[in-house]
Amino acid sequence: MENARFADGAAYVRGRFVPMAEATIPITDWGFTRSDVVYDVVHVVNDGFFRLQDHLERFEIAMRKRRLQPAESLQQIEDILHRCVALSGLKDAFVSMSTLRGRPRIYGSRRPADCENHFMAYAIPWIDVIPRDVQERGAHLWIASTPRVPDASVDPTIKNYQWNDLTSGLLEAHDNGFDTTVLCDADGFVTEGPGFNVFMVKDGKVFTPDRGSLHGITRRSVLELCADMGVEAAVATIRRADFEDADEVFVATTAGGVMPVSRVNRTILANDRPGPLSLALKALYWKRHEEGWHRTEVRKELAEWPSGAAV
């Protein structure tokens, strides 16, 4: 009964499990005021996490690289994710984890090392990055005029919330009547979009950018599925002109999986519909889910712990 409180999702903040409406951070947390935070997102389909260990591993590396160390161990973090999903009662969920710099223990300090880092997580109803109806016709992807922040300035393999360049591209895409955007770097090489990796198909081969991009877990799945299918796939340098000249384009992310694109700027791909290889990869991606590939069953019994208690 009590779990009705968690109908909109369940969060873990400052050592306690709370409904989403109560999940907040102070307005002076450096996770906000300096965007000094790393995060990761894993999904749950039909009561099973997908590639949970891969997400936890990437998250741990990100924390270490940014010198963020919460009180919780990685094992406790895993338990917390299970419990958020269990409390929410969701069969399909979008599950976020983040570690924030926090606030200095000494008032007025400007030293990151003085801050009390803290871990947060939440499970909320599934969100596709691109709406289902748009996925059906194929997304219209706008190549932004804003260049992607260079890897040397902000490491894109450390999943972060600094989306200013991506948001600029998204605004421009919407202004032009497009669904979403992809950014090129200052040298004109293709990078990524707001929350997803991009792929192009040319002459039966699959390519995804080697720069300016997260090393996506779904990207990894796509590369593995290509190998399964006997399709050649590579992480490569992709020029804008080659991307616009692709036979097919699709995007991939945890929040939606493999999502076909039917237009890139004014270029109409594959007869203005999702391409055949994109559709085959999408189908295989979800078939593998049903087969239990990389699946970790959600430990639903964790919902029965006293809610509000620390982990």
Add this chain to the structure above:
Amino acid sequence: MENARFADGAAYVRGRFVPMAEATIPITDWGFTRSDVVYDVVHVVNDGFFRLQDHLERFEIAMRKRRLQPAESLQQIEDILHRCVALSGLKDAFVSMSTLRGRPRIYGSRRPADCENHFMAYAIPWIDVIPRDVQERGAHLWIASTPRVPDASVDPTIKNYQWNDLTSGLLEAHDNGFDTTVLCDADGFVTEGPGFNVFMVKDGKVFTPDRGSLHGITRRSVLELCADMGVEAAVATIRRADFEDADEVFVATTAGGVMPVSRVNRTILANDRPGPLSLALKALYWKRHEEGWHRTEVRKELAEWPSGAAV
């Protein structure tokens, strides 16, 4: 009596005035999860705001450029800032204002235009970016190896919380036993530090970088004070080598004013002490405050409104 609740500062969040401890944002606000937020900071000294209209003007431009539109008018925002200070009872204060993208009105939307933007503000006890004792001996400034994010990717004149590159530099500075950092861009030109503009003095002339930097209000004050003193000053392209070869270096920001530097990496400036022109500018900056330059008296009577009420 009631205002004892505001002893740690007073905030305005979601249309209500609350003590700092109650000032929070949802963990799913795009102001946090996309760092989709603009902000500004103004200071209060001895019951007077300094250059309040200049800060409000810059803040309004930033909001417009990022297409952020809160419910409050600029006049209301000004009233809110007065009231935060009045409620806090602080004679000297650090006053922050920010507008966040907020959350989509439609669950799952990824469109910025679907979000409900909101304005927040708070007044807290004064913070110097560089501690007073460090200012006395002159700050030790580390030139970071991380390049500043290019202006084309993230406009530095729109005050933002995307501090990842600056934080990387700060961590490196602290590792090397330095107080704070300044970043160069990928071409080796000097930009800014975490929360401040930098200046160099060479042959009696003052220079401040023309790129990768906020158009600081304190920077503007410094340029005006130079004119008052008959000192030549310019916004210019500054190469790293020239910066290291300066006669003096100082930094400037709302949170601390003019703050001298005595070392830049391994280079010891001005006999390892604050330089004479830096000290003269610092003294004049505070003298002008006492004289009421650009001063707006805090409207303390606003503390008497029913607390918790909307503006």
